[in-house]
Amino acid sequence: MHLQNSDSSEQDHLTVPARMESLDALQAFAASQARQAGAPAAIMPKIELVLEELMVNVFHYAYPEGTPGDVTLACVCLDGSLVFSIRDQGQAFNPLDIDTADTSLDIDDRRVGGLGIYLVREMVDSLTYERVSQTNSLTFSFRIAA
């Protein structure tokens, strides 16, 4: 058990039910954290997209249809980067295991899946997954300072 930090590195976090109806609140929380940290406007839709892609995975795979559970989004600004973490206690699911879409194929050969994780990888500066004590933990960052 960790005691809550009280220094400046304390993470703000939001815990909500892991379902689609929570997406707006999660994106609003992330946007407000990013604004407070002075993130440039151009990065906001990228943060929003990455959150949507990763959260939709949690809703679908960590908590398959009808499984109740929560998801926690936390954010901290460290060394010029906005670092987010997503934690849930659902089934083990590592989005980095998903095959990314082959973006060089033409329309006939294009598969419908794999685009989300491809876009995530293109937009974040780092992305790691850990499964620790029955918890899926995803950490990703965006560089916001030059």
Next chain:
Amino acid sequence: MDFRQNKQDGAVILNVSGRMDAVTAPEFEKECTAIIDDGGSKICVEMGGVEYISSAGLRSVLLVGKKLKAQGGGLAFFGLSGMVSEVFKMSGFSSIFPVGDTLDDAFAKLG
């Protein structure tokens, strides 16, 4: 998501505004499927009013594109801006779909 339709030279010009995300993307699919069921095979989508698109939006675009191609028609886009333009480029959608700056441009590319 809001839609407005116009017909021009055998194609449907579909003006879309709003967000194309995991919640709203099926609305785009439904709108286009209705056009296809109505006999339309060429759709030109005005994207100027779309400020956000995620993979769920791209998935709907791809499904509609495949359907139209199977009908011997096609799907083209114009007026993309900001992150929507960036996501189209990043995902390769700017290469698999005709994308123009203006309606005339997109129309010409649609053939």
